[in-house]
Each structure stands twice: as C-alpha cells, then as structure tokens.
Amino acid sequence: MSASAFSLSVAVPAAGFRILSGEPVIGGAQEMQGIVHSFCGHCMSWVFTRFPEVMGEIVNVRSTMLDDTTGLEPFIETCTAEKLDWVTTPAKHSFAHFPAPEEFPALIEEYGRR
Template structure:
C-alpha cells in the first residue's frame, strides 16, 4: 500500500545541497524508467521520477546546468557543483520530471508506472502497478493520471 503524498510545498536538494528546489502542488504521476539512458544517468538499474506541472516547480537555490546526453526533445539539468541529475524538461509539454529521491522525504514516491520494461535488467522485479514495455501511448496518460490521483492523492482525504 503506497503512502499518501505529503502536503505541498515539498522541498529537495541535490547531493551536496548547492541546488535546492520546491514544488507547490503534489505530482500528478510517479514513475520508474528502465531505459539504458536512465540507467546510465542514474548509475542504477532505473531512475525514479515524479511528474509535476511546470508552474508548480521552482529552483530555490543555485543555478542548474544542462547535463547528460539530451536531445532536441529533452534537456536534463544537474547541479554544477556535485553533478547530481536533478530534473528533465521535455520540449512541448507543460511538466517537469524531477528525480523524486532528491526530495527531503522520498518514502512516498513509490512508482505508479514503469516505462521501458523492455530494457530492464533481468533481475529487477516489477516496481509499479502499471508497467509498459516502452512508453505509454499519450492517449493513456489521462486515464493513468486519474488512476494515480484516485489511489495516491485520494488516500489523503
């Protein structure tokens, strides 16, 4: 049973603390990505992320720098001091993918969806109630967001 999302605002920081951030509303999704890019960026079997509306996220201290192998559609940002991968912005969407483990109390950030299971390391068990071999089709996101809200955010009320 997932823990309910704590009340916003929520704060976090990179490993060294030079880059701090805040969200003023809860995420609309939590996820684990198993793609090889995330494995290498996170130096782990997968990366954990939470998706928040861009207007609810702000850097409160420090200045992030572009990092990692981005693309025309993705820009990854890191702390310039410790080089922790902090967040990703996707061109053309109004949300930010934050590395959820960087928040002060990440215990509640259990993934709700898993993406890129086709690239998962063979010893990694399923981590979420909804798994996808690649990325979910965009048409599925409204249903997934509603299910996340009902399960995670509804548990608070």
C-alpha cells in the same frame, strides 16, 4: 545516466515546480528531441527532466533529491525493454518504452486519485 538498475523520478505539475536556488546545467543523454535533463551546476547530480513533447507540463524530479519520500511508490515503469532480467517493481503500469502521449491524461488522472 543513473548508474543503477533504476532511474526513479516523481512527476510534478510544472506549475508546482520551481528552482529555489542555483542554476541548473543541461547534460546527459539527449537522444530524444525535446528532452532536457537538468543537473546541479555544483555537484553535477541529475536533478530533474522536462520533456513537454512526451509528458506535457510535467517535470520529472529525481526522487533521490527529495527530503521526504514517505508514501512514494512506483506507479508507472517505463523503458522495461532495456531492464535487467531480475528487476521487478510494484508499479501498477508497465511500458516497454514510454506511454503514448494520448495515454498520459488517463494515467495522470488515475495517479491523482491515489
């Protein structure tokens, strides 16, 4: 879906996320139950994803949608079982797939301390 070696996003608490204008449309790969990929209805850019069954009340906002990415760097990388051999990131945590749901509270707490 990203047409890249990377699919970058920033995790935002759902309570701190709101759509200011427009109406997103659902699309993209929906193979995991509960995943909802939302796109701009005008240009069809991938804007954010919600998957409460995996991450709870977190919204993954596509980093490329942000006006200012100062201070953002990878903290967690997921789905590395599918990565290209030459891809490396400075992420502190790496997972072949997604972390188990019970791992998220500690990861979120650690990220919050950064």
